Amino acid sequence: MARAELFDYRHVTAESVTADLDAGLQEANQRVDELASSPPGTLVDALARLDLVVAETVALNGRTGFLTLAHTDAEVRDSSQEAMVAVTTWLAALPLRDDLAEVLLRLESQQGEIALGEDRRLVQHWMRDLRRNGHGLKPYIRDEVRLLRARLAELEADFQRNIDEHADGLDLTIEELDGMPESFIARLLPGTVAGTRRVTLAYPELQPAMAHCRRRDVRERLMRKDWSRAAETNLPVLTAGLDVRRRLAELLGYPSWAAYATEVQMAGEPVRATSMLQTLRAAIAIPNAARLAELRSLLVEDGAPAEVVVEHWDLAYLERLRTERHVGLDPAALAEYFPADSVLNTMFGLMGDLFGLTFDNVPDPPGWAPEILLREVRDADGSVLGYIHLDLFPRPGKFSHGGHFDLVRPHRTEDGSRRPAVSAVLLNFTPPVEGRPALLRHDEVVGLFHEFGHAVHFTVSNARYARFAGTETEHDFVEAPSQLMERWAWEPLVLTPMARHWQSGQPLDPAVIKRLTASRHDGALPRATMDVMRGLLDLSLHEAISDVDLDQLTRNANEAMGVPYIQGRSYLTAFGHLFGGYDAGYYGYPWAEIIGDDMVERFEREGILSPHVGREFRRLVLEPGGTRPAEELVEAFLGRPADPQSFLRARGWG
Secondary structure, eight states, X not given: OOGGGSOOGGGOOHHHHHHHHHHHHHHXXXXXHHHHHSOOSSHHHHHHHHHHHHHHHHHHHHHTGXXXXXXXXXXXXXXXXXXXXXXXXXXXXXXGOHHHHHHHHHHHHHOOOOOSHHHHHHHHHHHHHHHHTTBTBOHHHHHHHHHHHHHHHHHHHHHHHHHHTOOOEEEEOTTTTTTSOHHHHHTSEEOSSTTXXXXXXXXXXXXXXXXXXXXXXXXXXXXXXXXXXXXXXXXHHHHHHHHHHHHHHHHHTOSOHHHHHHTTSSSOSHHHHHHHHHHHHHHHHHHHHHHHHHHHXXXXXXXXOTTOOOOHHHHHHHHHHHHHHHTOOOHHHHHTTOBHHHHHHHHHHHHHHHHTEEEEEOSSOOOSSTTOEEEEXXXXXXXXXXXXXXXXXXXXXXXXXXXXXXXXXXEEOTTSXXXXXXXXXEOOOOOOBTTBOOBOOHHHHHHHHHHHHHHHHHHTOOOSSGGGOTTOSOTTTXXXXXXXXXXXXXXXXXXXXXXXXXXXXXXXXXXXXXXXXXXXXXXXXXXXXXXXXXXXXXXXXXXXXXXXXXXXXXXXXXXXXXXXXXXXXXXXXXXXXXXXXXXXTTTHHHHHHHHHHHHHHHHHHHOTTOHHHHHHHIIIIITTTTSSOHHHHHHHHHSSXXXXXXXXXXXXXX
């Protein structure tokens, strides 16, 4: 894809989205119709042609449906929402087609063993897809499966959209903002009441407010709003979506949706995922109790009564106090040394050196908003591997968290040439304010390395088929490479050239860097408790075979946190992962972190910035993508299977 062929998002309208969608789906349907009516002589040839259709349809979504997450125009977002549902529904319906399945199953019966690894894997995945979509069952069952698939696609899109567009917050006085950094207060918009400032539920505002606000009552009000985000609109969507998933699992012969979802993951079955979470829960139980006792002491020191109980809304605030006491670092003051441009340039240089890449700036990028950055990724031989859009700051209506999104999957075209990758990294970092550049908290630096790691994984893919491109691996493995890449955001050799004061240019004191890097696992315990809580909640929702008491399931999972449940709050209606591709899969975060930590050990043993190990990681883990089982990729890089004990030992839990 020459640079001139990059899609120009600047001229998109609601009408153009609809027209592009209609034309794209018409062409896709025509190509599948032709394949079904006049198939080639072999199954591999048929699936290769089908893979090209899927690749084009994913690219169609990258031009249309993706924009519901990011475009500046609400009408475009509305039109794109419809496009995302339409493309998702089309992709889900593809393996449901009787005519296509008949051809593929006939061709399978006519051919012998397939020798080539990626071809064989493509066949295995498609045959599995057909089975998981009801082929072999009675026609009326397949008809119901089709209807349910389409309904589920609509519900999943609605759920995330309701979260993204839920505009709420608190208008706070200066007294109520006590403890928040002046730079934070300065960028808040005025509230509706004179003399107040508006703190919204957007991450760049909510997170600093929860971590710095001294007023316990204000923190409670903010958290109660956050736990009730999109409650009215999403509660019926949630219950309907769970009903659809339960019915689909029943029709397809699975004991639960969790069994259906985990079948295609590394875990393979819900019991392995639950076992991992329970093992982690047991390992952190005593450390977490000690941590909460320490936090309670800090809360009393901060003025709370002696009998106070630590609540959810105290955790971020007390963790900050604890970090400042143990590590001696103020996150807001530290951010003065991480201007976004310096962080980005350091990251590009680091990953370029490690993986043999260059990330060249593309001027005047054809993005969906004026502030979009675009990097052209080239290999050591000068060939273009792909393009990465960077959308770093919050906007009204934009996707409210952080994520990597594939716009064009890299794959081999019909003439054998490689189509470069195109993807987008959406983040919601602390934005620049008048007179000051964007200054990133260190946790935002870590988040950038993580999401950009996904983009690199996706871009360097050498898979022949789009089905296996880069991050198209087992879902409970896909986070592992990015978990590894977070490690470099804690490395003194990386931080030293990166961290310079945005005004004076003075480097960050080496003693401060030492304290910062020593705190790498300081936040691991609260993160692990949250991962266990969410993972158990997600699995329990999807292992249920009938209607469940959502409040009781949430209450049960909350016990892993060790703090009281927030009465009368839904929480689930703002848990975007449930309908964002992580259904019965949230456990994948700690699962992948365990693997990522194990792979980090090889870098630490042979050289944390070793280009040799970096090239090995690229060749053995990143480039293959989903062409081989994730267990094989890990074992090829480590020389052994992954060992979860290294994760526990590093944190002092094993």
